[in-house]
Amino acid sequence: MSGDPWIWIGAILTLMIFSFLYKDNPFYKFGEHLFVGVANGYYIVYYWQNALKPNLFEPLSAGQFIYIVPLLLGLMYFARFIPRIAWVVRIPIGFTIGWGAGLSIPALFQADVLRQLEGTVVTPATFSNPASGIWAVIILVGVVCTLIYFFFSKEHKGILGHTSRIGIIFIMIGFGASFGYTVMARVSLLIGRIQFLLGPWLGLID
Amino acid sequence: MKWYDRITTIDRRIIYLLLTVLVILPFFVKVTIPQKVMPQTQRLFDFIESIPPKDKAVMISFDYSPQTQPECHPMAKAILKHCFAREIPVIGLSFDPEAPGLAVDALVSVEREIDSLAARKEDSLIYGVDYVYLGWKSGRIAAQLDMGEAISGVFPRDYFGNLIDSLPLMQIVKNYKNIAIVVILASADYPIDWIRYPQTRYGVKVGAGLTAVMAPQYYPFVQTGQVSGLMSGMKGAAEYEKLVLEHGYARTLGNAETGMNSQSMIHILIMLFIILGNLGYFFSRRAKKEK
Numbered sequence: 415m416s417g418d419p420w421i422w423i424g425a426i427l428t429l430m431i432f433s434f435l436y437k438d439n440p441f442y443k444f445g446e447h448l449f450v451g452v453a454n455g456y457y458i459v460y461y462w463q464n465a466l467k468p469n470l471f472e473p474l475s476a477g478q479f480i481y482i483v484p485l486l487l488g489l490m491y492f493a494r495f496i497p498r499i500a501w502v503v504r505i506p507i508g509f510t511i512g513w514g515a516g517l518s519i520p521a522l523f524q525a526d527v528l529r530q531l532e533g534t535v536v537t538p539a540t541f542s543n544p545a546s547g548i549w550a551v552i553i554l555v556g557v558v559c560t561l562i563y564f565f566f567s568k569e570h571k572g573i574l575g576h577t578s579r580i581g582i583i584f585i586m587i588g589f590g591a592s593f594g595y596t597v598m599a600r601v602s603l604l605i606g607r608i609q610f611l612l613g614p615w616l617g618l619i620d
Numbered sequence: 621m622k623w624y625d626r627i628t629t630i631d632r633r634i635i636y637l638l639l640t641v642l643v644i645l646p647f648f649v650k651v652t653i654p655q656k657v658m659p660q661t662q663r664l665f666d667f668i669e670s671i672p673p674k675d676k677a678v679m680i681s682f683d684y685s686p687q688t689q690p691e692c693h694p695m696a697k698a699i700l701k702h703c704f705a706r707e708i709p710v711i712g713l714s715f716d717p718e719a720p721g722l723a724v725d726a727l728v729s730v731e732r733e734i735d736s737l738a739a740r741k742e743d744s745l746i747y748g749v750d751y752v753y754l755g756w757k758s759g760r761i762a763a764q765l766d767m768g769e770a771i772s773g774v775f776p777r778d779y780f781g782n783l784i785d786s787l788p789l790m791q792i793v794k795n796y797k798n799i800a801i802v803v804i805l806a807s808a809d810y811p812i813d814w815i816r817y818p819q820t821r822y823g824v825k826v827g828a829g830l831t832a833v834m835a836p837q838y839y840p841f842v843q844t845g846q847v848s849g850l851m852s853g854m855k856g857a858a859e860y861e862k863l864v865l866e867h868g869y870a871r872t873l874g875n876a877e878t879g880m881n882s883q884s885m886i887h888i889l890i891m892l893f894i895i896l897g898n899l900g901y902f903f904s905r906r907a908k909k910e911k
Contacts, residue, residue, distance in 0.1 A: 435636045460717045465758040517761065521816040525846065533844035553843070592836045595853065599691065599832035601643075601886045602854040605879040606690025608643045619647050 416615050425615040428607055556584040624903035627896045635893065642889055646881035653884040655877070660842050661859040664827045664849020667801060668699070669867075673707035676800035677793045681810065682723035683716040688807035688831050694857035694876035695829035696726040696805050698864050704734055705869035709789050710751040711799070713775070715760040715810060720753075720779060727753055737871070748787040755779030761813055768796050768822040796822045801848060803827040811838060815846050829856060854879050 416422065430445035474481045487509060493502035534557050541547035562574060563581030570578045612619045621629075645651070668678065680699065684692035703710050712727060714720050731745045738744040745751065754775040757763045766774045771794065772784040784790045792798060802824055804811040811828045818824040825848050828838060832853025841847040851860050857876035864870045 436633060457717065461758070464756055469758065518816070521820050524820045525816040529844050529846055530840060533840065588836070595832040595836050597890060598853050598855065598883065598887070601883055602691045602832065602879065603687060604639070605643055605854070605882050608640070609690070609875060609879065612644070612647055
C-alpha cells in the first residue's frame, strides 16, 4: 500500500465519487463540490499566471502601451453588467466575430468542404484497387443518400423516399459507431481509475 | 414475475458490480485477447517510421486532461518511445490548460526509461537537444498560424523558463518547414484547428491520437488524407504500443495493452446486456399484445 499522502487523497476522492453508483450520499457531494472548487481555482490561477500576466500586464508595465487596446477591448465585455452602457459590449463582440469570420470562412471551406468533396469523388483511378473502389462507391452512395434525407424542399416519395431511407441506414450506422466508441471511452476511464486504485494505491499490480 | 420482466428490471447496482469485477479480473487472471492493428494506427506508425533520423522534428501537441489520461497518456508514451528510439527530435506544446503537467510527466518518464537502458552516455536523452517542451499558450489559432513564421515568436521561452534561442534544437527547428508532422493527442476538438489553419496555409502534416468519443468525427479526414494517421482511444494506444514493441523500440507493453483485456471483457458483457434487454422488451411487448 502506498505511503504517499497524495495517492491516498486521490484514492479516497475516487471512492467518494464512485459511491454515487450505489446512491447519492454526502461523501459523493463533498467530492463533487471539492472538484468544482479546485478546478475553478486552478483555472483562475493558471490563466492569470500564463495568459494575463505575461501577455498583457508585463508588456504594459514594460512600457508597451499598444497593449492598452486589447485591455480596453477586454474591459468592454464587463459593460454588460451596467445597463446604461451595456451596448459597449458590441464593440469587442464585433471585433471578435469579424476577425473570426475572416479567418475561418476560407479555411473552413477549404478543409471541411472542398477537401471532403474531393474525397467523395469517384474516378477511374479509384478502381486501381478493387477494395478501395468498392469503398469509394459506398462512401459516394452514403453521402448522396444522407444529403437527400436532409433535403426537405420536396416530399420524400418515390426515388427520393427510397434514397432518403438508405440515407437513414447510413446515419444509423454512424450513430451506432459513435455510441460504441463512447462506451469504449467511458469504460477506458473506469479502467484507468481501477488501474490507479490497484497499482499506485494498493500496490497489487505493476 | 416472468423471466422477460425480470431481465428488464435488473438493479443497476448489479450491473455496476459485474462491470467492476470484469474490469479487475484480467489484472489477476491471465487473459489475452488478441488486438488487431487498425489501418489508421498503422498509417501513423508508418509515417513516423519514414522520417529519417536526426532530420525533421515531430511536434506533439499534448491537449488532454487528467480525466482522459487512461486513453491519451499511453499514446503519448508510445509515440515518444518511437520517436526517441529512431532519433527523431520531439517538440512538445499544449493548448489545453490542464495538459502541461501530464506532458511533462510523459516526457520525463520516457526519458528516465530510455536513460536507464542506455549503454553509452550518447544514447541517453538530453533536454534541449533531443526534445523541448514549449509549454502552454492561449489563443491557439493565432499561435498555430504564427508558428508558421517563427516558433520563437509564439514561445519566446520554454515551459521551464529557458530562452528558446538558447536551446540547440530550437536553433535548427525554426518553423513548420522543420516539422515532419504535428501529432495532436487530444480529448477535445483540437485537431480540427490544425487541419483548418496551419495545414491549409502551410501544408503541415497532421496526425492524431484521440479519445474514443472524438475519433469517429475524424475518420472522414483520415479518408481524405488530411489526417495522416489516427490512434482511436485506448485501443489505438494499445495498437501503437504493440507496434513499438514488435519493432524493438520498447522492452515492455504499456498500460493500454493491459487495459484492453478488461475493455474487451466489458464489451462482451455490454453486448450480452443489450441482447438480454432487447429480448426482454420484445417478449414483454408480445405478452402485452396477447393480453
